[in-house]
């Protein structure tokens with residue numbers, strides 16, 4: 757059945773996997789035209805997630821567009837003795853490095869700049885490689901996708917840091933910090949990249 761140095765996908769063997777409970781189900785031709793539900797958990801089974809590529813493209817492009825206001829608009833509004841100061845994500849990072857708080861600076865730099873860019877570039881790379889049927893580095897791309905999925909759940913770290921900072925600073929005299937417009941855009945980036953990773957069907961990598 758298996759030739760040497762050639763792998764076989766479940767689809768080629770005539771099986772489809774349930775997205776929800778991962779049960780392998782024998783895939784018959786009639787299932788292509790009619791809705792087929794998983795006998796174990798009742799979820800609808802697809803041999804591949806429908807429109808996975810176009811949905812992932814749409815979400816990842818949205819994320820890239822949202823990155824612009826998220827980084828250029830102020831993310832924090834600091835009121836100190838009646839004067840109001842706005843600072844962007846980059847201002848915040850520079851501030852923490854100048855103050856010597858390298859730990860917080862590195863956390864914010866990683867969570868708000870490095871991670872979103874890594875995710876967007878990684879997903880675009882995987883999508884392009886499916887589009888042009890690049891067959892090299894498939895295993896690495898599968899690993900890359902798993903890494904993107906894994907860090908997705910840590911992306912809200914940055915919003916937590918801002919919230920924590922608000923609480924800390926609001927204890928000080930005459931100073932208050934509030935989150936500004938970029939925070940909503942940043943949340944948008946986090947959500948769209950997470951959804952992009954969810955709608956992407958990583959099995960498509962192997963179809964090439």
Ligand SMILES: [Zn+2]
Pocket residue numbers: 774775776777778779794795796797798799
């Ligand atoms: Zn199932």
